[in-house]
Amino acid sequence: MLARSLLRALPLFGAAFKALAQTTSWTDPAxxxxxxxxxxxxxxxxxxAVFPPxxxxxxxxxxxxxxxxxxxxxxxxxxxxxxxSLLLVAWPNGNSIVSSPRYATDYIQPTWYNGATLTTLPSSTVNATHWxxxxxxxxxxVWNGGSINLNSAPTWAWAVSTIPVDTPSSANSTFVEHxxxxxxGEIVAEAHASASDYATWASGGKVAPTSTTSVSSSTTSTSTSATATVTGTPYDYIIVGAGPGGIITADRLSQAGKKVLLLERGGPSTGETGGTYNAPWANGTKQLNRLYWIPTDQDFSTANGWPxxxxxHAPYTAALQARLPSTDHPSTDGKRYLEQSATVVAQLLAPQGYRNITIxxxxxxxxHVYGNSAFDFINGKRGGPVATYLQTALARTNFxxxxxxYVSNVVRNGSTITGVKTNDTSLGPNGVIPLxxxxxxxxSAGSYGSPRILFQxxxxxxxxxxVVEGNAAAAANLPPTSQYITLPVGENVSDNPSINLVFTHPSIDAYENWADVWSDPRPADAAQYLKDQSGVFAGASPKSEGITSRGRIGINAALTALPLVNPWFTDPVDxxxxxxxxxxxxxxxYTVxxxxxxxxxxxxxxxxxxxxxDPGNLDSNHWVGSNSIGSVVDVNTKVIGTNNLLTIKFVxxxxIIPALPTGNPHxxxxxxxxxxxxxxxxLAGGP
Incomplete structure (x- = not known):
């Protein structure tokens, strides 16, 4: 029962990573x-940034x-x-700068943070081109839940938006997502000034500058000259998104000797990837959801939309099962725990003619069948592509x-794909990684991410x-209009509607509703799991239904992917x-x-x-179909219209799944x- 509410969504971006661009010393002459x-x-x-001694x-x-x-x-x-995290946000308002310290405990509008004091210094400016x-x-x-190590090189994050805040004159203004x-990587350890220099700058004064080193900038008139050019390493395959599809594909391609680069927008998840707690993360929702339904023949049938x-699918499903065995008793001692609900469900379903099977x-x-939920666990731990496919890929020098x-778009020359454009300038010039x-x-960026990249x-x-053309920064990366490819990207989307029924029964152990299972678990259960991965914690919770309704995924002005048409109950038959x-x-x-x-x-x-x-509670996060096979990608998963002898793009x-399968889609x-x-x-013509 771990999948429901245990993992708090706290992205772990706290340590510097080798792939990140690093700061250099630079003096603002102004x-x-x-x-x-x-x-x-x-x-x-x-x-x-500069710090006191x-x-x-x-x-x-x-x-x-x-x-x-x-x-x-x-x-x-x-x-x-x-x-x-302590967030610092600023924007121009006329000839002045408006700023505020913000804080958020979730992915919602950040609110004012009372612990910090911001003072705008006199050298702040606004002109016709820059602010x-x-x-x-x-x-x-130091802030609630975090701090800066003053003798380290922490990872900092930036965010920009081309959409103005709602009330520019107010430091408390709301605004849309970046x-x-x-x-x-902010090298704080090398950012300490002398006490006298810092005091002078903090009061708005100037000191005689020492040696300067440029930071890169291509158009900013108030910045300095460019640093040395970064040369991008070319790859046979660049895979965008380390979800289950991306990881499995990367492992198989690297196994075949291809030079493969796997890019993930998030960070580490489980211990295998260096994580402790995190979301978004490598393996995406698959790292959360351990429910494991082996696909049926119907799931891959032409009636379900497949070519x-x-x-x-049998040989490929068998290859999957060889790497990820299924179990309905994930605890290493072979026992099932917290089975009271299963007993009650059996009492409910048996009189209706349901049979108990191993799913x-x-x-x-x-x-008319039911059974103990099937999970993807190995030795009492969550399995999945991260624990298996990713580990074999990481052992190869060609991976x-x-x-x-973050990948914004693929780099195109007509129907030829030459690389991808990213936010990481250490991987290639201007963030472009070549093929x-x-x-x-x-x-492999998912039902939301892959359509966004295609749109851009x-x-x-x-x-x-x-919409992309209306965003100045993104529009600059679009190909000429004559090279646009019209496809129904984002259409044919489906997701399971989640309608919850709540029952009570005197035999059910709610396990404190799992509220404090990580921070304050029952001591005996925690000790048992740590000893040999057995007991209550070696489990997860299921949910699944099927539908025929369809919706649409698109992007807004901030280039954020979102549902334009919700996919639930658009067909009244559902x-x-x-x-x-x-x-x-x-x-x-009432018979139980x-x-x-x-x-x-x-x-x-x-x-x-x-x-x-409430429609807002219908989402099961089982989104499929936004790049459906047969309409957006062909039988080889190649994007239709990118067919040439050089480079092509796949999803x-x-x-690409054209319709929801019978069980959980993973x-x-x-x-x-x-x-x-x-x-x-x-496929012929590849690397």
Whole structure:
């Protein structure tokens, strides 16, 4: 029962990573302040910081942001993440700069943080092309839940938006999500000034500058000259997204001797990847969800939207099972724990003619059956591609994995793909990573991420490419309009509607609703799991249904992927079917001693309950279909319209699945990745 609410969404961006661009010493001639500074070459924003002497053990620093006016607001996250980090946000308002310290405990609008004091220094300016914010940040090296190590090189994060804040004159203004974000290594250990220089700068004065070293900038007139050019390493395959599809594909391609680069926007997840707690993370939602349904023949049938060449999924599903064995008793002692609910469910279903089976031993048996949930656990621990496929890939010298890399678009020359554009300038000039001759790009960024990248690459419906054209920074990376490729990217989206019924029964152990299972578990259960991975913690919680409704995924002005049309109950038959199923389920509820339905209550009919269910709670995060095979990608998962003899682009993630499978889609996705990798390798003209 770990998947429901145990893992708090706290991205771990706290340590410097080798792939990140690092700051260098740079003196702003306008104010003589010498910063450890970094310039993001994509948006041409310079970020700098200088601290008092290390011996002073101070809690403040002086910072500087220099930005083109195209960026309506710019922010810094001192912990390298939005959540539980001190955030500094600024924007121009007329001829002045408005700023505020912010804080967020979740991915919501950050609110004012009372612990820090920001003072805008006199050398701050606004002109026709740029705005510059020079500021003193007091009580800023320690905040709720975090701090800056003053003798280290922490990872800091930047965020920019081309969309103005709602009330520019107010430091408390709300604003929409950033247009882009990224990371850099701020070498705080080398950013300490003398006490006298720091005091002079903090008061708005100037000192005689010492030696200067440039930071890179291509257009910012107030910045300095460019640093040495970074040469990008070419790869046979660049795979964008380290979810289950991306990891499995990367492992199989590198196993075949191809030079493979796997890019992940998030960071480490489990211990195998260096993580302790994190989301977003390598392996995406698959690292959270250990429910494991072996796909049925129906799941890969032509009736379910698959080409006939995909219907023979058996050898690929077998290859998947060889790496990821299924179990319905994940504890190493062979026992099942917290089985009270299973006993009650059996009492509920048996009178209705349901048979108890081992789910994954009979994957095609789906009519009036039930069984213990099947999971992807190995030796009492969560398995999955990170624990298996990624580990074998990492052992190969021809495989490279980089996290915290945001891919904005593929680099195109007509229908030829020459590389990908990222936020990481250490991987290539201006963040561009090239392909080898005949190299290929594979998008595995998920049902939201892959469509966004296609839109930003000039591939998709005209209205979505038009949104990209309206964003100055993103529009600069689009190919000529004559090279746009019109495809139904983002259409045909489906997701399981999640309608919850709540029962009570005197035998059920709610296990404190799992509220403090990480921080304060029951001592005996924790000791048992740590000893041999057995007991209560060697389990997870299931949910699955099927639908025929369809929706649409697109992007907004901030280039954030989101549902444009929700996929739940657009076909009224789905709602009718669901209501019938719930009523069927409840026919025997009163035959189970002690079982009581409390949601909905006894005054609410099932029809009213479903009709009035909050649409915001329907999401099961089982999104598939936004790059459906047959309409966006062909039988080889190649994006339609990118066919040439040089480089082509593929999509291998849940977005290619044309319709929801019978069970949780993860098993179907991983089998599809096995098959896609084989088809890509067999396709002529590759590296």
């Amino acid at each position: 104010n003589t302040i010498t910063f450890q500074a970094f310039t993001d070459p994509v948006h041409n924003v310079t970020y700098g 290390l011996s002073a053990n101070s809690t403040e620093f002086i910072g500087e942001i220099v930005s083109p006016v195209a960026n309506a607001w710019v922010g810094i996250a001192l912990a390298g993440a939005m959540v539980d 510059k914010w020079v500021f003193r940040c007091q009580n800023c090296t 247009t882009d974000f990224g990371f850099w 006939s060449a995909w219907t023979n 994954n031993s009979s994957p095609d048996s789906k009519d 490279v994995y980089k996290d915290y890399v 080898t001759k005949n190299g290929r790009v594979i998008l 690459s000039g591939i998709g419906p005209a209205d979505m490419i038009s 709602k009718t079917t669901l209501i019938t199923a719930i009523n069927d389920l409840l026919t025997t509820v 001693p002690g079982l009581t339905l409390i949601t909905p209550d006894n005054k609410t009919s099932i029809v009213d309950y479903v009709n009035n269910y 291998v993630d849940a977005s 098993g179907t996705l991983m089998s599809a990745a096995e098959q896609a990798a084989a088809k890509i390798l067999a």
